[in-house]
């Protein structure tokens with residue numbers, strides 16, 4: 001056991017934690033930095049896990065976001081396979097797995113999220129998968145040869161992307177979900193119906209308004225999924241994508257305040273409830289100045305921008321997090337969806353620009369007449385203006401008339 005001091009201790013080596021380290025060095029910060037993660041791999045991007053990496057088209061190395069070589073060159077100490085067990089925020093000391101103790105000036109919680117698990121009969125059968133790490137995608141790929149039929153439980157982007165990728169690999173896929181249409185939650189019924197029509201046109205079966213009761217297998221391996229209404233769907237592989245929960249074990253132990261979403265409460269500058277403590281990425285519930293409320297958002301680019309904001313504030317820039325949330329999803333090479341802003345808190349109006357029939361449209365979400373989010377499928381050029389309009393809280397009748405009218409120049413709004 002040893003006692004160390006590091007100026008900045010970062011807990012969690014995902015993209016949020018890695019982004020703190022990267023930006024600190026970019027800003028010329030010369031203090032010591034320890035980036036600690038419990039996974040085996042250097043910080044990597046998770047999105048390929050349901051897309052090209054699962055399809056076998058890209059490698060683990062392609063997904064690496066921060067290389068150990070960069071860390072060495074920039075004097076960032078990267079320790080993998082190591083958990084932080086406890087943080088004493090009064091003494092400013094963290095206890096690591098193995099017994100080492102690290103005192104710090106600043107500690108950043110970038111502990112991410114874990115998959116939400118279904119507790120049902122049969123969920124211990126072989127052939128059942130969740131995807132959070134790239135290694136989970138490896139496990140799925142390793143079983144594919146013995147699989148003809150797949151069920152994804154959950155119709156959010158994880159379920160839809162897995163369905164698209166595995167269909168591309170020749171599997172017969174069913175998407176089973178509580179909502180009526182895939183991706184409907186948060187993106188609305190128009191988008192949900194569109195996604196459904198594309199998936200169905202590619203041979204995927206969509207079972208909306210359904211709840212899983214249990215899973216069955218004749219031996220040790222899953223053979224079928226049984227729904228609450230008694231229907232059965234044969235499957236030799238089941239992928240569950242029913243959301244994620246913030247990983248706040250260490251934060252809880254440290255007595256940090258947790259919010260309604262279960263995330264670590266931080267202010268607009270991403271400062272937590274104890275001195276020298278920050279949070280970034282999926283685990284952080286931050287005070288959004290743009291939306292005027294606490295938000296927790298699980299998007300890769302939000303995690304990266306959170307990391308940058310924390311770094312900038314550690315070096316004394318005193319800046320609020322002002323990035324307009326951005327998210328994308330690719331369904332094989334069928335279409336790509338880009339989403340800006342946040343309509344999860346609700347919206348009361350949806351305006352469409354372009355044509356759903358042509359697969360080239362943007363959806364504009366308004367709440368109380370104010371633009372809160374925008375989505376594009378095949379009209380990414382709209383998003384440049386969407387970012388500006390969301391950031392400036394654009395509103396009013398002129399905006400509502402202009403958005404669906406293809407003859408208006410959005411740049412002029």
Ligand SMILES: Cc1cc2nc3c(=O)[nH]c(=O)nc-3n(C[C@H](O)[C@H](O)[C@H](O)COP(=O)(O)OP(=O)(O)OC[C@H]3O[C@@H](n4cnc5c(N)ncnc54)[C@H](O)[C@@H]3O)c2cc1C
Nearest residue numbers: 012014015016038046047083084111112281282298299300
């Ligand atoms: C399969 C998949 C596909 C996705 N696709 C998209 C997409 O297309 N577009 C998009 O915008 N977003 C996507 N996301 C979401 C995006 O990947 C996340 O928002 C992003 O990974 C969050 O980064 P993070 O660093 O906050 O958390 P994480 O990536 O979860 O990293 C946190 C790390 O901290 C570690 N940790 C936790 N506690 C401790 C501790 N006590 N000690 C040491 N280490 C600890 C964890 O093991 C983990 O490695 C996807 C996510 C998944 C799982």
